[in-house]
Each structure stands twice: as C-alpha cells, then as structure tokens.
Amino acid sequence: MFTIDASDPTPLYAQLERAIRVAIATGRLHPGDKLPTVRQLAVELRINANTVAKVYGELERAGVLETRRGVGTFIRDRGGRAASLPDRERQLTMLADRFLAGAAELGVPAAEAVAFLKTRWLDQKRERSHAERVEQP
Amino acid sequence: MFTIDASDPTPLYAQLERAIRVAIATGRLHPGDKLPTVRQLAVELRINANTVAKVYGELERAGVLETRRGVGTFIRDRGGRAASLPDRERQLTMLADRFLAGAAELGVPAAEAVAFLKTRWLDQKRERSHAERVEQP
Amino acid sequence: MFTIDASDPTPLYAQLERAIRVAIATGRLHPGDKLPTVRQLAVELRINANTVAKVYGELERAGVLETRRGVGTFIRDRGGRAASLPDRERQLTMLADRFLAGAAELGVPAAEAVAFLKTRWLDQKRERSHAERVEQP
C-alpha cells in the first residue's frame, strides 16, 4: 500500500503522511476511497498503531481525511490539490539525484547504474505479472 | 555551500550528511578539498556547531572525510573502501528499488522514470565538465 | 556494570565504547541482551546522558548494537560483519604489535609477555564458564 523505510532517518510518521498525500495527489487514491484501518496498516507497515493513528489524526485535522465513526477513514472530497507538474518534476529530480549519488558512492559508473536500473525494472515487471497470474488465473 | 531545510522533518544532521555525500559523489567536491570549518558552516547554515561537528565526525568514521588536528577537515582520497561485489549489488538493488518505488508513488510510469534518470545524469555530466572548465581553463 | 575513570585522559565515550566491546568480546554480554537505558547508565557512571547516547549511537552505526525505537538498546546477533581475510590479518598484526610494544615499554621480555597472555586467556575462559554455570545451572 505505502512504502516505509525504517533505515531512513526521516521520522516514520512523516514518511507515512507524505506517502498518503502523494498517493492522493497523484491519483492513486481518490476522494471517497476507504483507507485501511489503523491496525491493518500498522501491521502491514510493521510500525506501532499509535503512529498510524497520529498520522490519520493530523491529516483529518488538515482536512485531507475524514473519519466516519464506526465505519472507517476516507479520503475527503477536496483533500489536496493534484501535485503540480513542476512539483512532480522537482521530486523526481530529487529521487534521481539520490540514486545517482548512491551509485557513485558505491563506485558504480553512472552508465552502469542506469543500465542496472533498467534491468531491475524489467525484473520487477516480470515478477509482478507472474504474481497476478497466480492470484487470478 | 549546502542547503538545509529546517521545515523538512528529516534531521538536520542527516540532511547535511547527505548534502556532503552528494556533493562528493557528483563531483562538486573533490578529494583533498578543504571543507568549511565547523563554526563557519554552522553560522552559514544557521545551525549549531555541534550539529556540524557530529556530521563531520560521522563522515570521518565512515572514511569519507579526514580531519587533520588543528588544521581542518578535508575530503578523503578514496571515499571509503570499495564494498565487496555481492554487497555492492545488494546495495545497488536497494537504491534502484527505492527510486522505482518513489517514482511509482508520484504516479510516474517506470519507463518515463528511467528516461528521466538518463536525462538527469547527462545534465549532471554537462554541469560537471562546465565547472571544471571554469576552475582550470 | 562498566568502569569509567574520569582521571584517565582517554575520552569518556572512548572508555565506555571499549568497555562495551570488551564485555561482548569476552562473553560477559551476549547477543540479544538488553543494555541499561541511556539515562540509567548515565546516572550510574555519573556522566552526561548525551555521552552515553553518543556511544550507543556509534556502536549502532558500527553494527554492534541495535536499538528498537521506544524499547531499548540490545546487543546484535553478529557484532558487525566479518572483515575480509587480508583485512583481518592486517588488523590482527596491528593488535599484536601494539601488545608487544606495550610490553616492551613495560620492560617485560616478549617471551614472558606471550606466556602471560596465554595465562590471561585461560583465566578468562575459566571465569566465563563459571559465569555460565551460575546463570544457567
């Protein structure tokens, strides 16, 4: 559902909040969609339920989410604007720089790193399509 | 010199450490270069000198920097020892996955992300060679 | 738990770090054992909590300890990765030279020093096995 990296020094709550906002902004989650329960998400991400609850609470106060008691937590109608194009490009640049710098630190030439990334992507695509065939044959 | 964003939940010291590693990995800093003094950088970034000292210390332990007592802090010749081959591949895989996951969260198709990365790399190469022409015409 | 000598010119944090490493290396602390909390140890050793925290942090980065957020600090299963073979020999040589040089400074003939070392090792082995009999009779 979302990605949390425990080795990233960024606080867990910040990572999760950002992930939810990004998912909405990029259209992976839509207004009215139901989010996982606090406990479900906590188990899935292997973090404490309090941390998830805190994020849901803050996003609710920020008007991004809406809690219907006894029902669940949902994305609000006008939860946030779509990430502007320049914004998305800025974030993508950050990601790219982080990858290239990491590879350089490892002493891997950028050309090789890019080639490796392409391979890795194809691997994942293959795995994913295989998993789908297994789940819904 | 470096950019620190106090409103970013990422710890200051982690931001600075990454900034220095990136500067080295992308060729903006070269082996032998002298870094700003702890106090200078602290003033410039408006953070506490201890925070800067912590980063310098950690990077020294990691073999990235070298401090000459009473003189200053410098970029080391070989930024840490080369990791073993299987280790390197494991780390590169982690970097690649992080990049792809990040792009996916932004809603950017992997194919586009890979293409973007290639562009970004070429941009950096161009910038770097330009910087060198300026330094040593 | 550990011994710190404030009159020793060796930095407090270095003394504590060595003490912990020695306790692990000699079997007084085992993988999985919980260390005292930062504040407990600080009070016990009469040093500042930050100093203890610095040591725990460095040992964590070194792969010797593991901290579980909000829970405590523990001895890791495998205290750091095994160094490569040539690396290990180089380090072992350094250790041996330091020992022999130290003994020479004390005016102890090398032959005696080596004999003493052997005795000391057997002593430690006996102490260790005794401790285990006490813990799990």
Add this chain to the structure above:
Amino acid sequence: MFTIDASDPTPLYAQLERAIRVAIATGRLHPGDKLPTVRQLAVELRINANTVAKVYGELERAGVLETRRGVGTFIRDRGGRAASLPDRERQLTMLADRFLAGAAELGVPAAEAVAFLKTRWLDQKRERSHAERVEQP
C-alpha cells in the same frame, strides 16, 4: 624511541608523557640520560613540536625531567619510583585484555590469536637482528 598511536583517541601528549614515565620506571631510561631534543622527537613521532615541548615542560614541573639551558633535557635523579611489580602486572593485564578483546571482535579464536602473536614476535626478532647486522656488521 617511544610509541605514539594516532588512531588511539587518547591525547598525544598523554601518550607521550606516559611513554616517558614508563621508560624511566622500567629502567629503559636512567637518571642523567639525555632525552632527544624537542624538534628531534617531534620529527620522529610525526607530531607537532609544541606538543613535545608541553610534555617536557609538564614533566619538568613534576620533577621528572631537568632542563639545562643550552645543553638539553635530562632524566632527574629521583624522577619516579620504579613501577611496582603489581602495577606492572596490572598494566600487562590491560594490554593482554585489549589484545584478546580485539581478536575476539575480529572473530579470531583466542587460541589462533595467541599463536599468531607468537609468530609475529619471532618475525620481529628476525627483522631486528637482520637490521643490526646491516647497521653494524
């Protein structure tokens, strides 16, 4: 002449002071012996002359050394008591523990480490006797 380990976090001046005291206490230096000049020793140990001067000064104030202006620095008659036997054993124990703990950290079994040490000692003896044959055939 003396041993200084730059990677030891113990301050250089403390290492040197201890080395001189030990040399006297163990009879490697005798009352009346002339010490190297500040600059000579600084060059030999690759440390700053100020650091050596500071140590000589402190030992002079402590009554261990004596400076005859224009002549040199000498060991005083009753510079310090001979290291008592128990004291020497305590220090030797410390050295031994440091060696064994270091080996254990490297994952080297104590038995192997002791054997290695013996080999290393014989190597050094051979090298030394060879060097003497070359210097004074």
Add this chain to the structure above:
DNA sequence: GTGGTCTAGACCACG
C-alpha cells in the same frame, strides 16, 4: 519511559 535531535556554552588538544 525509551532513544533521538538540537541548542548553548564551557573547556581542552593541537598547530
């Protein structure tokens, strides 16, 4: 209550 981060400020070691 656990560890983590940051600050302000003192003093030391070294060149």
Add this chain to the structure above:
DNA sequence: GTGGTCTAGACCACA
C-alpha cells in the same frame, strides 16, 4: 583558530 569533548537541558518520535 582548528576540531574534540562534555555538560545541562529542552523538545520530539515511538511503544
């Protein structure tokens, strides 16, 4: 003037 060590004390993230 350089980095290093230590302290006291505040506030945060997490369980």
